[in-house]
Amino acid sequence: MNLTATRRGEVAIRDLSKSFQISGRRLDVLSQLSLEIRSGECLVIVGASGSGKTTLLRVLAGLETADDGEVLIDGRPVHGVGSERAVIFQEPRLLPWLTVLGNISFGLEVRGEPQAHARETARQYLSLVGLDDFAEAYPRQLSGGMAQRVGIARALAVQPEILLLDEPFGALDAMTKITMQEELSRIWREENVTMVMVTHDIEEAIFLADRVLVLPQVRGGRVKLIDIDLPRPRDRSASAFVRQREVLLREFGLH
Amino acid sequence: MTLQNIGRSVSFAVGRDKPSPAAALLARMGSASRLALSRYGLVAAFLVLWQVSSTHGWVNPAVFPPLNAIASALWKGITGGALVDDIAISLQRSGLAFAAAVVFAIPLGLFMGSIPAVERAIDPILQLFRQTSALALYPVFILLLGLGEASKVFVIFWATIFPLLLSTVGGVKEVDPKLIEMARVYGASRLAIFRRVVLPGAIPSIFVGMRLSATTALLLLIASEMIGANKGIGFQVMNAQYNFQIPLMFAAIVILAALGLIANSAIVLLQRRLCRWSEPVSI
Known part of the structure; x- marks a missing residue:
């Protein structure tokens, strides 16, 4: 839907460190992390809980500031949130008093776009996530999967270069999850957007990722980048897929 | 799905x-x-x-007395005009006080809820005033404002402020911080966050406050009319009792109950129209 050539969405992470003070003790969550994320790629971050994957995503989003190091987007350092990035959270975070259409155009409207135009754009993204019939429904009338589709449409409607996803399907049931992963894979190809996604689901990572970033389980351990070189659309039952899954599980000492 | x-x-x-x-x-x-x-x-x-x-x-x-006696006293009071003046003056007192409370407490509550420092500063004195019975202060208000309308409207206003103010503050503070963060991600300004997230999120609580306040307004209305008035429904309840016109006394009580029910359903109706997305809580 947007094939503007000037869009890039490249991310460079340089020596990023972040620690938290928890009951007087210093907890290093990220230390000296460096990474390049290519334009238009899908990078999936996995790691045990507490490994800092959500923190990394929140730093990229501009919701947290790093203690040290920097994040560059298309060569420019990041300070706070920015219009070239959109975030999809685990919870859909829809405004209950707005209709589905109103929620999708919310991002555009707070950015100062005239409402009529914002709603028109919102309608396109409503179609993209297959919810045309629900434009006037309220969030409480939606199922979990539908609500998350609305969240995705709202993020895409602002036409970000980079889409940051924090365990977006973590709260969905297994069947809905698979449908949503397929949908997201399709949308990612159509929208030509850089995706950075955090998940704890290995299969989800392999299904979607060009590369998987494995954050270390032990403090000070090395991060690992694993290329997922499988043809798309991916088949979860293919032997190459299953092999890849075992490789990744071994990273977690689970196989 | x-x-x-x-x-x-x-x-x-x-x-x-x-x-x-x-x-x-x-x-x-x-x-x-x-x-x-x-x-x-x-x-x-x-x-x-x-x-x-x-x-x-x-x-x-x-x-x-049997209900038919009460009903006929009510009918006579209204058609004969004896109670109409009382209803009018009571509505005027409580309506004025309630409107003033809405105009005063909602903006103050929104302000207090949005800025923690302001709430910290105002909350202790607010608690002190709230825990002091408004009826105990009524003599003070009479001294200050005289025995006329002003002191009555003021004592109702005084008592009506608190439920509305506290509900408004609570409503603002209970707005899901995750929704505010979401709005921030889209670059919403502080004003836009307030207008588009905090305010609509607080509206159901504000309505709960309005319903509690309406009840308080009627309660204080009657109390103040019983203490120092020569007109009004509260006065009629007392007066009819002194004169042993028991059916008339109950007729005045019925009017009070009706006013309370009408005020409550009017507010619920307004809430249904203003926020179709949420169901009014029953209190």
Whole structure:
């Protein structure tokens, strides 16, 4: 839907460190992390809980500031949130008093776009996530999967270069999850957007990722980048897929 | 993955042959009357018990006159105009005070809820004032404002502020921080976050506050009219009792109850129109 050539969405992470003070003790969550994320790629971050994957995503989003190091987007350092990035959270975070259409155009409207135009754009993204019939429904009338589709449409409607996803399907049931992963894979190809996604689901990572970033389980351990070189659309039952899954599980000492 | 009402219509259509329109109508009337019975059955039973006890002399009919006597006193009071002036002046007192409380407490509550430092500074004095009974302060207000309308409206206003203010502050503070963060991600300014997230999120609580305040307003109205007035429904309740016009006394009480119910349903109606997305809580 947007094939503007000037869009890039490249991310460079340089020596990023972040620690938290928890009951007087210093907890290093990220230390000296460096990474390049290519334009238009899908990078999936996995790691045990507490490994800092959500923190990394929140730093990229501009919701947290790093203690040290920097994040560059298309060569420019990041300070706070920015219009070239959109975030999809685990919870859909829809405004209950707005209709589905109103929620999708919310991002555009707070950015100062005239409402009529914002709603028109919102309608396109409503179609993209297959919810045309629900434009006037309220969030409480939606199922979990539908609500998350609305969240995705709202993020895409602002036409970000980079889409940051924090365990977006973590709260969905297994069947809905698979449908949503397929949908997201399709949308990612159509929208030509850089995706950075955090998940704890290995299969989800392999299904979607060009590369998987494995954050270390032990403090000070090395991060690992694993290329997922499988043809798309991916088949979860293919032997190459299953092999890849075992490789990744071994990273977690689970196989 | 379905809308609730689709689910409802499906369950309606399944497992039933087409009923004749008459039978369907009967069935609907049957279920409607069952619903009415379960909702208003106790009220009806109470009224019947009252009437029977009074006419059969189970209770002293001089203290609990039969309902028809109360109804006729009410009818005479309204058509004869004796109670109309009282209703008008009472509505004016409580309406003015309530409107002033809305205008004062909602903006202050929004301000306090949005800025923690302001709330910290105001909360102690607010608690002090709130815990001091408004009726205990009524003599002070009379000293300050005289025995006329001003002191009555002020004491009602004073008591009415607190439920509304506290509900508004609570409503603002309870707005989901995750929604605010979401708005921040889209670059919303502080003003836009307030206008588009905090304010609509607080509205259901504000309505709860308005309903509590309306009840308080009527309560204080009656109390102030009983203490120092020569007109008003509260005055009529007292006056009728002094003169042993018991049916008239109950007629005035019925008017009070009606005013309370009307005020409450007016606010609920307004809430339904303003926020269709949420169901009003029943209190």
